[in-house]
Amino acid sequence: MDARNSWGSYPDAQGRFGQFGGRFVAETLMPNILALQQAYEDAKADPSFQETLDVFLRDYVGRPSPLYFAERLTDHFGGAKIYFKRDELNHTGAHKINNCMGQIFLAMRMGKTRIIAETGAGQHGVATATVCARFGLPCIVYMGATDVERQSPNVFRMKLLGAEVRPVDAGTATLKDAMNEALRDWVTNVKDTFYIIGTVAGPHPYPQLVRDFQSVIGRETKQQMLEREGRLPDALVACIGGGSNAIGLFHPFLEDESVKIYGVEAAGHGIETGLHAAALTGGRPGVLHGNRTYLLQNDDGQIMDAHSISAGLDYPGVGPEHAFLKDTGRATYLSATDDEALEAFQLCARLEGILPALEPSHALARVGEIAKDVGKGGIVVMNLCGRGDKDIFTIANALGAKI
Amino acid sequence: MPVGRLSSAFARAKAENRAALVAYVMAGDPSLEVCAAILHALPKAGVDVIELGFPFTDPMADGPSIQRAGIRALKNGTTLRKTMALAEQFRQNHPETPLIVMGYLNPVETMGYGAFARHAAEVGIDGAIIVDAPPEEDAELRAAMQASDLALIRLATPTTDAKRLPAVVAGVSGFVYYVSVAGITGDKAIETADIAEAVAAVREASGLPVAVGFGIKTPEAAARTAKIADGVVVGSALVDVIASAHETGGNVAEAATAFCQSLSQAIAQAR
Numbered sequence: 141m142d143a144r145n146s147w148g149s150y151p152d153a154q155g156r157f158g159q160f161g162g163r164f165v166a167e168t169l170m171p172n173i174l175a176l177q178q179a180y181e182d183a184k185a186d187p188s189f190q191e192t193l194d195v196f197l198r199d200y201v202g203r204p205s206p207l208y209f210a211e212r213l214t215d216h217f218g219g220a221k222i223y224f225k226r227d228e229l230n231h232t233g234a235h236k237i238n239n240c241m242g243q244i245f246l247a248m249r250m251g252k253t254r255i256i257a258e259t260g261a262g263q264h265g266v267a268t269a270t271v272c273a274r275f276g277l278p279c280i281v282y283m284g285a286t287d288v289e290r291q292s293p294n295v296f297r298m299k300l301l302g303a304e305v306r307p308v309d310a311g312t313a314t315l316k317d318a319m320n321e322a323l324r325d326w327v328t329n330v331k332d333t334f335y336i337i338g339t340v341a342g343p344h345p346y347p348q349l350v351r352d353f354q355s356v357i358g359r360e361t362k363q364q365m366l367e368r369e370g371r372l373p374d375a376l377v378a379c380i381g382g383g384s385n386a387i388g389l390f391h392p393f394l395e396d397e398s399v400k401i402y403g404v405e406a407a408g409h410g411i412e413t414g415l416h417a418a419a420l421t422g423g424r425p426g427v428l429h430g431n432r433t434y435l436l437q438n439d440d441g442q443i444m445d446a447h448s449i450s451a452g453l454d455y456p457g458v459g460p461e462h463a464f465l466k467d468t469g470r471a472t473y474l475s476a477t478d479d480e481a482l483e484a485f486q487l488c489a490r491l492e493g494i495l496p497a498l499e500p501s502h503a504l505a506r507v508g509e510i511a512k513d514v515g516k517g518g519i520v521v522m523n524l525c526g527r528g529d530k531d532i533f534t535i536a537n538a539l540g541a542k543i
Numbered sequence: 544m545p546v547g548r549l550s551s552a553f554a555r556a557k558a559e560n561r562a563a564l565v566a567y568v569m570a571g572d573p574s575l576e577v578c579a580a581i582l583h584a585l586p587k588a589g590v591d592v593i594e595l596g597f598p599f600t601d602p603m604a605d606g607p608s609i610q611r612a613g614i615r616a617l618k619n620g621t622t623l624r625k626t627m628a629l630a631e632q633f634r635q636n637h638p639e640t641p642l643i644v645m646g647y648l649n650p651v652e653t654m655g656y657g658a659f660a661r662h663a664a665e666v667g668i669d670g671a672i673i674v675d676a677p678p679e680e681d682a683e684l685r686a687a688m689q690a691s692d693l694a695l696i697r698l699a700t701p702t703t704d705a706k707r708l709p710a711v712v713a714g715v716s717g718f719v720y721y722v723s724v725a726g727i728t729g730d731k732a733i734e735t736a737d738i739a740e741a742v743a744a745v746r747e748a749s750g751l752p753v754a755v756g757f758g759i760k761t762p763e764a765a766a767r768t769a770k771i772a773d774g775v776v777v778g779s780a781l782v783d784v785i786a787s788a789h790e791t792g793g794n795v796a797e798a799a800t801a802f803c804q805s806l807s808q809a810i811a812q813a814r
Binding site for chain 2: 154162163164165166167168169170171172310311316317319320323324327328330331426427428429430435437439440441442443
């Protein structure tokens with residue numbers, strides 16, 4: 141069978157997307173990973189699981205999120221019509237809660253009584269703390285000490301929601317180190333603990349189940365686009381850290397070959413400087429955090445530090461399905477620097493009255509070129525996956541402003 | 544005969560009615576030179592099998608002691624190749640003591656499975672434990688190791704149930720490493736009563752010696768473990784002894800020797 145006509149069949153039974161993905165974890169976790177896979181398959185086969193989830197996505201998260209025609213940005217660039225999928229309007233301010241809502245129901249179904257999570261920008265931590273508060277489960281969030289510093293509003297939000305935030309000093313004290321520490325916690329507390337991973341990385345079945353829970357973004361977009369424009373868009377654009385918002389938008393469109401797909405990675409100070417977080421653009425395949433994917437690494441296979449102004453993109457790897465979409469050519473991966481993201485942020489604020497998070501500001505930085513490339517009469521959809529309130533201190537700092 | 548060297552070491556210990564002492568040190572910790580001196584001293588200190596860790600930036604199954612050792616090693620420029628060079632140096636003076644390497648998959652993948660196994664065999668390494676390569680993911684590695692007559696040692700854990708155990712011990716040679724607690728290295732104190740049954744089950748399923756590790760910090764704990772296991776693995780505690788001797792400016796190799804001797808004596812008198 142031609143892989144290109146059966147995107148929905150991935151991952152395979154071993155959790156592989158081609159050579160990527162898999163279950164590269166210590167033996168202690170293996171039985172848990174297999175149990176999670178079984179529980180997820182059972183949940184998918186149970187209509188009441190999706191029904192309950194849908195009710196909460198509607199009444200608690202606020203879905204469907206609007207599809208918004210960004211008219212002034214469209215005029216500004218003078219190319220294709222630009223639409224925003226407004227996942228920043230979700231409860232807690234980002235797409236992360238779509239996945240947390242799905243996983244918390246899975247955790248309760250499995251009878252787990254303790255929730256752990258890792259977070260970079262803090263959006264996934266806040267979303268996890270939120271669902272834990274709602275369902276009365278204790279929540280521990282691991283967060284790199286560097287990120288605790290630069291995302292202090294989100295740290296306080298998590299604490300208000302009753303979560304315990306554990307700063308991680310190891311390594312670079314960012315997202316990858318938080319994930320190591322969460323995995324160590326899980327290895328130590330396998331019996332009662334459910335690990336809510338926030339992105340489409342980690343061992344199988346996480347890349348699959350996070351994708352499935354985030355695919356609500358793409359399914360809604362498709363329906364809304366057909367209602368509004370009577371046709372599919374010409375291109376999709378989303379930022380890529382681990383890549384959960386992007387795969388959520390992309391996945392329902394993979395088999396629609398006419399739809400071009402663009403992911404935008406964080407180029408930090410510039411790919412050529414080596415100080416970036418663009419694993420697909422500047423890395424090579426390897427194994428980290430339970431899966432094989434593109435990684436920033438040196439000649440000895442040591443993982444290198446990622447650099448990005450955006451804490452949510454500051455990760456040296458990427459979800460394995462993106463690695464697969466890159467190698468098969470189904471998606472194109474671009475990058476945007478810190479400065480380009482900051483510029484795009486300001487443009488969006490002034491022209492559309494929307495403060496985007498720094499993460500989707502990277503996608504926004506490439507939207508103009510993509511819109512021009514698609515041309516007038518065409519349609520581009522960008523996932524505006526988070527709001528920028530959390531970033532105002534970082535942005536003020538970068539712009540030399542005092543608040 | 545690399546696998547043979549491991550089997551002989553366990554057979555020798557068995558003939559003496561004692562458990563084998565398996566000692567873990569991190570390559571390049573506190574420096575490549577001092578690490579070489581430590582390795583050289585271990586056989587005389589009563590160590591039967593050496594586990595030589597190679598560092599990785601993201602050791603997700605290790606506790607603080609081995610994490611810090613890995614960071615020290617990486618700062619010293621230790622790589623998988625330099626780890627193998629240490630092993631080669633050791634082998635020149637110690638033809639009998641088996642030495643296996645232990646670490647994470649990415650440095651091995653980067654070198655290439657075939658190149659890793661061939662090079663390891665050339666320098667006199669006897670086997671490898673790759674923490675994040677469970678049976679589901681190690682087919683290619685296993686084939687490369689077998690082709691070079693190297694032992695692939697797998698971990699069995701308290702979460703490895705009876706249904707899963709046969710898959711875990713299939714294709715394993717040398718010995719099986721039973722992780723006595725579900726957790727990271729060096730984390731919790733060992734509860735020997737809980738593990739005797741599990742060790743017996745692993746031994747029966749694999750037909751191989753079973754070494755028990757994770758959480759053995761004192762001669763007393765080593766002796767308790769030695770009553771029920773074919774091998775006693777000491778890792779974090781030895782790494783801590785090395786770190787503390789280095790920090791206080793002591794003779795690191797002597798400190799490691801003294802600690803291993805205390806364990807070895809306790810094990811010898813355990814049964």
